Amino acid sequence: MTNINKKFINNNSISLDYIAGFVHAYGTFTAPLIKGKKKIYINPRFILTENSEYKYHLNLIKKELDNIGNIEENKSSKIIKYTITNLDDLNNKILPIFNKHQVRGNRYYSYLKFKLLIKILKYEYIEYKSDLWLFCILLTTKINPNVSLNKQINYLSLEEQNIIKSNKIPKGINIENLIKLYCPELESIDLLNNKSEVNNSQPLTKEFINGLFDGNGSLSLRLSPIKNNKLGFKVAFKIIQDDLNDHILKELLKFFNNKGSIIKHKTEKNISYLCYNRTELINNIIPNMLNIKNLLNSNIDWYNIKGPNIKLYKLYNFIEICKLLENNNLNDTNILDKVILLIYNTKKNSAGLTYNQFKENLLK
Known part of the structure; x- marks a missing residue:
């Protein structure tokens, strides 16, 4: 039985293009000034930060970069930081990689x-x-x-x-x-x-998009009331950027055959690529990310797929729900229970609700 959950890390997706996408989301090329006793130093560095629960994922990236640099964990903030400061490492390793596998x-x-x-x-x-x-x-x-x-x-x-x-x-x-x-x-x-x-001199790739999705992306699944007190299944696929990086969202829109839209946030200096259409996600967007044409009828090898590394479980749960609803509806109690369980398994659940508590709140 397939068991793709929040703790599942897709080791097969760590490529240099994937890393470029993840770095676009969570990475920083910077050069702060450091004040010494007698002079001020320019201290260039490459930094990649992540939540401490994904330390294994950051170590996979470090391994792909020939284990240069150091990983440090701040246990109080639950943040881990991968930093490369050595000038030779930056010049000889990091620059050649990101010259070819480009942020956008x-x-x-x-x-x-x-x-x-x-x-x-x-x-x-x-x-x-x-x-x-x-x-x-x-x-x-x-x-x-x-x-x-x-x-x-x-x-x-x-x-x-x-x-x-x-x-x-x-x-x-x-x-x-x-x-x-x-x-x-x-x-x-x-x-x-x-x-x-x-x-960019290099084209946008699905591997880059998967890395970007793991960093700046989300896939929200929910049930909401529709006509005649019935429940409907809703989905929202989002990749967010600050307003200086609208170019990448235009590239995404083109990559996904102009499906979805770009929305500027009213109260923040952010913009998002958004798609709420379940059909477009199943037939266009997610197939492009996973390189699988027919998601609902394919026997997908989830353990060896080239897709997102951290958030693969979100795509898995969404596809499973779409399979359930292809020839059924939410009036069937058995189908409804399965859909609610998949949505529950997709949520962060920071409140620590049990499945029964989550279901009770959902159906109030």
Whole structure:
């Protein structure tokens, strides 16, 4: 009997494209300033964070990246952090991977600025307090535009802070030569603009989408009243992004044959790709994610499938419900009980309800 539940980790889905999708969701390319006793250091790093219950999943990713870097767990916050700080590891391992297996849209633009910084730190002689040093600091503020500028540069002198805030390249820097030498992908792109349309050189893949779904995605299943006091089955598939990353959602919409829609949130700086249509999910969206054409009639090998790693159980439960309702309806008590159990197994259940308590609340 198939047992795909919340604790199931799909080991077969960890590919570099999957990792790129998950990094797009939960990863950060950053370069904070560290104040030492005598000078300020630029400290580039790659960070991937996750809930501590998925430590095994993060270790799978670390293994795929040749076990470079370190994983630390904050038991009080229940957060684990995978960090790579070694400049050689960043230059020799991380950059080649993400050059080919790319994060998307504005995250890719941030990555390219991170790449330029790494190359300059690795191959250029940088005199402390020089124009090149100041340019590198300016570059660090452009990698993560959502972080407060004052917070990023508070270690600098007032004069240096004003130079950074002016948002201009220091006079002694030939930025065109640096870009041509170290990051030609940034040619003809405004380096100082926090949001630029940057086209990826690699196509969007289903593996990337599965990683993105594991990070930023959700699949909500519920029962709700319809006409004549009957219950109807409702579904909502969502992938959320901040408003600087609308490009990836446009790519998703195209990948899913323009099924679904893109919605801007009213009260937050977020946007979402959404699909509420059960038929489109069964016939188009999920088949594209799993590379299976006929979900309802296929004998799916769930233990060896190439799909989401963490949230595969959500797709499994949804498909099982659709199979139950293909030739039946919720008026059948036996079918209703099975559907409620599958919905119960999909919920986070932070309240710790038993199945009977959940069912009772649902049918009130």
